[in-house]
Amino acid sequence: MPNSNIQLDDNGRLRHFLSIEGLDQAILTEILDTAGSFTSVADRTIKKVPILRGKTVANLFFEASTRTRSTFELAEQRLSADILSLNVDTSATVKGESLLDTLQNLEAMQIDMFVIRHQDSGSAHFFAQHVRPGVSVLNAGDGQHEHPTQAMLDMYTIRHYKRDFSGLRVAIVGDILHSRVARSQIHALNLLNTAEVRVIAPRTLMPVAVESLGVSIYDDLEKGLADVDVVIMLRLQRERMRGALLPSEKEYFRKFGLSQERLQRASPDAIVMHPGPANRGVEIESSVMDGKQSVILQQVSFGISVRMAVMSMIVGQSGLSSGPQPGGDA
Amino acid sequence: MSLHICNGRVVGVAESSIRTLDVYLQNGKIVGLGSAPNGFRAKQVIDAENRLILPGLIDCQARLRDPGEPEKANIESETRAAVKNGITGLCIPPDTQPPIDNSATVELIHHRNEMFGHQARVFPIGALTRGLGGEQLSNMASLCANGCVAFSNAKHPLASNLVQRRAMDYARGQQALVVIQPLDHDLLGSGCAHEGAIATRLGLPSIPEAAETAALAKDIELVAQTGARTHFGQLSCARSVDMVRRAKAKGLPISADCAIHQLFLTDHDIGNFDSNMLTIPPLRVQADRDALRKGLADGTIDCLCSDHQPHEVDAKLKPFPSAEPGISGLDTLLALALRLVAEDVLSLPDLIAKLTMNPASIFGLPGGNIGVGEAADLIIVDPDSHWICDAAAFVSKGKNTAFQGWDFHGSVTHTLIDGKVVYQS
Known part of the structure; x- marks a missing residue:
């Protein structure tokens, strides 16, 4: 595969976290296990461990984000990092400073780790190829390519509820074409030996040759949901109505919206997930979103532990067991 | 000035032959092949033993970035790269800044080539529409008179099929060649890789x-409608090769080229987002690459650029x-081309025809063939010299190669234009 191992150091440990593709099952499992050791931190009076004490993390968001950015920031704070968060006005960088100049100026401020979201596919690899040795890059979403921490928190959620992947049928529903989340999820699910990964979307939102990623394709939501154990709904961007990708939100909901009735086709104990932010009444009915099968809010809280896990593995510590005693840095 | 090249193996593109022949040059022309004309006395003799003598290469699509983009390249740097690599003629598309849509720009290009160039022949392709804006026809007759060899809108869209139809009608009236890189801009969108x-x-x-x-x-239909002589540039798809093959079989006045990198690279080469592999049209898949090679071998594709x-x-x-x-x-043009012979895609004379005689004939240019009375644009090539592609060693100002580290055989030892040695290794 052309995906080289820029993400790993010579000992096979995480150096950057750019894409699920290129990693192996052992690393994904280690991330999930490490995240497990961090979930208890949130329940403490003092929600901090000193794993990133003395380290500086820059959150560089070239694209708007609420949830991803805030869970990264919380994860960094709970690991006791110093934090610099920048919403970069992309038009300003286009006009003046080049991307690399922005990055190098920040590097000059002794940043140890960059969390970057950028609208170009491949930007995370690009930054990782150009940072100084010892500086790490975490991909918080690059164009339509990957969003690996989101996929890992989804895997964490699935494992939390379903324990083992090998017997699972998982359906990913919606705008697969534009979704970096879907790409990362598909790689992660396959690496974790999921029995079947289905993608369900209208043809205009289905990437060409998507079956080459190891999924089966469904044009029909009702058929695609049959007997699945996990339903992952994707956000439908409103701008997809322009450019002739879809006729209307109403028709989309009629064909691909997740209703209580349709959910009945899935396994009775199926869980419903959504990376957020959701459009109620467009891709998902409110009663499903707030229903007992929905684990959407749990996903968000697991997101903090998973991001803590990835960052601590990058600085060479696998979870709390090998770290210094918690709570020292309040 | 008279020159005698002895012991070289002359690649005859017209007769598809390779023969050991002495070549005699005088006053910018080839005056003798095999035997010297009466009274010929050489001022200079070049021994070309174990080397090939080819017509100078004619690259029918090369951007020199001049005028307008000196940070990328200029006529001086790129004609130096050309002659070092055996390219004696370059057709340059009109998307310079300003575009080649007026006589002053054509004159500027010729002037700069005379002042700073390295003797390579530069053939401007004029803009089909003013400012490449796609709406108003350019002054094609004046541009022809100033030396434009064809007309094209480069990668800029035309406002409508009506404008395209009229531009082709008008060009036909000027007996001018129209060059089209087929591209639907709506379907292109913001795309950057093969679907x-x-x-x-x-x-x-x-x-x-x-x-x-x-x-x-659509372009082929407009050729059928207007009868305008049309050259399709930089084809990338297997289906395009089929369409051109069928259109040629119907007798339409069309010709075609493909960019040489399309014969070696596919979208797999993008690897980990290697921006040196970003091209428009994009690198496609193995089946397209194979079809382009087949089209080259069977004559559907006339030229390589x-x-x-x-x-x-x-x-x-x-x-x-x-x-x-x-x-x-x-x-890398010549070295890649020679690889096609090594890989048995086509014979050496047939390959060289795609880089010499065919573009010369389609674009109406001097040279392109080694024959008595022809322009003495020749190159001498050592086919066995081995080198490893390294962008740092490029003569071109552009170091953006897609072939870094490739093993190549064949390099130019002499380039002659108008009978004069303009490069010698």
Whole structure:
């Protein structure tokens, strides 16, 4: 595969976290296990461990984000990092400073780790190829390519509820074409030996040759949901109505919206997930979103532990067991 | 000035032969082959033993970035690269800044080539529409009179099929060649990679084959309608090769070229978002590459070009979708072409015809053949010399190669234009 191992150091440990593709099952499992050791931190009076004490993390968001950015920031704070968060006005960088100049100026401020979201596919690899040795890059979403921490928190959620992947049928529903989340999820699910990964979307939102990623394709939501154990709904961007990708939100909901009735086709104990932010009444009915099968809010809280896990593995510590005693840095 | 090249193996593109023949040059012409004309006395003798003598290469699509983009390249740097690599003639598309849509720009280019160039012949292709804006016809008759060899709108869209039809009608009236790179801009969109498994995996905005083939189908219909002599540039798809083959069989006045990198690279080469692999049209898949090679061998594709697009470092130092498309190709054109012979795609004379006689005949240019009375644009090539491609050693100002580290055989030892040695290794 052309995906080289820029993400790993010579000992096979995480150096950057750019894409699920290129990693192996052992690393994904280690991330999930490490995240497990961090979930208890949130329940403490003092929600901090000193794993990133003395380290500086820059959150560089070239694209708007609420949830991803805030869970990264919380994860960094709970690991006791110093934090610099920048919403970069992309038009300003286009006009003046080049991307690399922005990055190098920040590097000059002794940043140890960059969390970057950028609208170009491949930007995370690009930054990782150009940072100084010892500086790490975490991909918080690059164009339509990957969003690996989101996929890992989804895997964490699935494992939390379903324990083992090998017997699972998982359906990913919606705008697969534009979704970096879907790409990362598909790689992660396959690496974790999921029995079947289905993608369900209208043809205009289905990437060409998507079956080459190891999924089966469904044009029909009702058929695609049959007997699945996990339903992952994707956000439908409103701008997809322009450019002739879809006729209307109403028709989309009629064909691909997740209703209580349709959910009945899935396994009775199926869980419903959504990376957020959701459009109620467009891709998902409110009663499903707030229903007992929905684990959407749990996903968000697991997101903090998973991001803590990835960052601590990058600085060479696998979870709390090998770290210094918690709570020292309040 | 008279010159005698002895003991070389002359590649005859017209008769598809390779023969050991002495070549005699005088006053910018080839005056004798095999035997000297009466009274010939050589001022200089070049011994070309174990080397090939070829017509100077004619690259029918190369951007010199002059005028307008000196940070990328200029006539001085690129003609130096050309003659070092055996390219004696360059057709340059009109998307300079300002575009080649007026006589002053044509004169400026010729003037700069005379002042700063390295004797390579530069053939401007005029803009089909004013400012390449796609709406008003350019002054084609004046541009022809000033030396434009064809007309094209480069990669800029035309406002409508009506404008295209009229431009082709008008060009026909001037007996001018129209050059079209078939591209539907709506289907192109913001795409940057071939629509297929690789673009899907990398999440890159994709370019379907129909961005080329839908445009080509319409273009062929407009050739049938107008009778304008038309050359299709830089084809990339198997289906395009089929369409051109069928249109030629119907007797339409068309010809075609492909960029040489399309015969060696596919979308797999994008690897980890390597921006040097970003081209428009995009690198496609193995089946397309094979069909282009077949089309080249069976004559559907008449010419090979470098599609040379030199860039400054910063243009490629960006995430893949934001980088600028194009490959710096002058330094690798001949070596890649010779690989096609080594890989049995076609014979050496037939290959060289695609780089000499065919573009000369389609674009109406001097040279392109080694025969008595022809212009003495010749190159001498050592076919066995081995080298490893290294952008740092490129003569072109553009170091944006897609072939870094490739093993090549064959390099130019002499380039002669108008009977004068303009490069010697």
